Amino acid sequence: MDKHLITGGVPLQGEVRISGAKNSVLPILAGCLLTDQSVIIKNVPHLNDVTTIMKLLGQMGAKLTISEGLTIEVEAGSVDNPSAPYELVRTMRASILVLGPLLAKHGRAMVSLPGGCAIGPRPVDFHVEGLRKMGADITVEGGYIHASVKGGLKGANLKFDIVSVTGTENLMMAAVLAKGTTVIENAAREPEVQDLANFLNALGANIQGHGTSQIIIEGVKSLSGGSYTVLPDRVETGTYLVAAAMTGGRITTKSTRANILESVLNKLEEAGAHISSGEDWITLDMQGRRPKAVDICTAPYPGFPTDMQAQFMAMNTVSEGRGVLTETVFENRFMHAHELRRMGANIQLNGNMAQIEGIPQLMAAPVMATDLRASASLVLAGLVAKGTTIVDRIYHIDRGYECIEEKLAQLGATIKRVAA
Ligand code: UD1
DSSP states (O other), X not given: OOEEEEEOOOOOEEEEEXXXXXHHHHHHHHHGGGOSSXXXXXXXXXXXXXXXXXXXXXXXXXXXXXXXXXXXXXXXXXXXXXXXXXXXXXXXXXXXXXXXXXHHHHSEEEEEXXXXXXXXXXXXXXXXXXXXXXXXXXXXXXXXXXXXXXXXXBXXXXXXXXXXXXXXXXXXXXXXXXXXXXXXXXXXXXXHHHHHHHHHHHXXXXXXXXXXXXXEEEOOSOOOOXXXXXXXXXXXXXXXXXXXXXXXXXXXXXXXXXXXXXXXXXXXXXXXXXXXXOSSXXXXXXXXXXXXXXXXXXXXXXXXXXXGHHXXXXXXXXXXXXEEEEOOSSSSOOHHHHHXXXXXOEEEEETTEEEEEOOSOOBOOEEEOXXXXXXXXXXXXXXXXXXXXXXXXXXXXXXXXXXXXXXXXXXXOEEEEEOO
């Protein structure tokens, strides 16, 4: 297993290009299953999760062509095996996103249950219940969801008790080809949900209200082909900005957008960063200062994203003062706290709250990544620690950060990947 070796102490400087959003490209590629025609997706990030969903589509019978590094053409007209095996689903929970499109297009699907996850139980009951309300017959046997529908899905009124991002996306994709109108109440408002809706509308779907908590979908008979450019990754953007803030540096993130991460930028300003932005760039300047600790409470969009909680914990460990993080979206999403403590961080955990007392400097240590965003926080901690930090199990980071060591090295960090 590869490891990252990071020697801390360099304030980051320079420019970094932000990749397409992982959480947009995964549902968009699943959405390609809804049409027989060719779809061209641009600004695709080179990530392990993208490879996984491509394998998934490929084994179903779809034809995929990769060109110019960032563009993928998908032709799903040849799909004849509407199933998602455990071997692929277990490595990526978002594989559940094929369930809605397969059922809508093929009238049947067999998708492995994602199972437990390192950041809490993460069930898929909302996905299943919503599809049942649309007329699907669903059973769970041998770890697989077996779904079928006779005569096609029907529009329904659906309401989420808790906001669910992939739940909203799955049901929205299913509703696109259903007969009649579907209304999703308490829908997720994340930019990636909006991106998926814009993509589907570009292929001829009739979706309205995306970006609000009520999405209305009028079913259409079929979707056409088309071409679509994936939104920038707001979590990758935020991660580099936090890296700059922690190291007292000044960086510009390019090919990104400030209006998709306002809650994160507000917290960075509260920590003392100077932020400026234009249409497709954000500059953060810490002017060599140590950040001030910030309090954070995660919430669905437009609230503070749970996917940035670990990175802000890393920043608080070296900030001036005390910060309290409250995690309301997922249970058990503080595993990085234990690893950060191995580097000297002063963190007290109490249920879904973490209290962090900033210290002037962390000390390098061997640490282990436990999930995607937790591993990002350990890399950030390594950037400010005294000595050389070894981050093990970085396959987690490769799921969601394109070329992280190249991008950080370009900003002046001392980081390399070594094969174990
Ligand atoms: C998505 C993102 C992930 C992000 C999360 C929250 C993708 C591919 N992943 O994950 O990066 O951290 O949103 O912003 O977009 N829940 C249920 N039953 C369900 C579905 C969800 O109880 O059927 C609960 C979950 O356990 C969790 C909460 O709802 O407590 C929100 O989860 P959800 O928004 O569904 O997360 P994901 O879509 O899996």
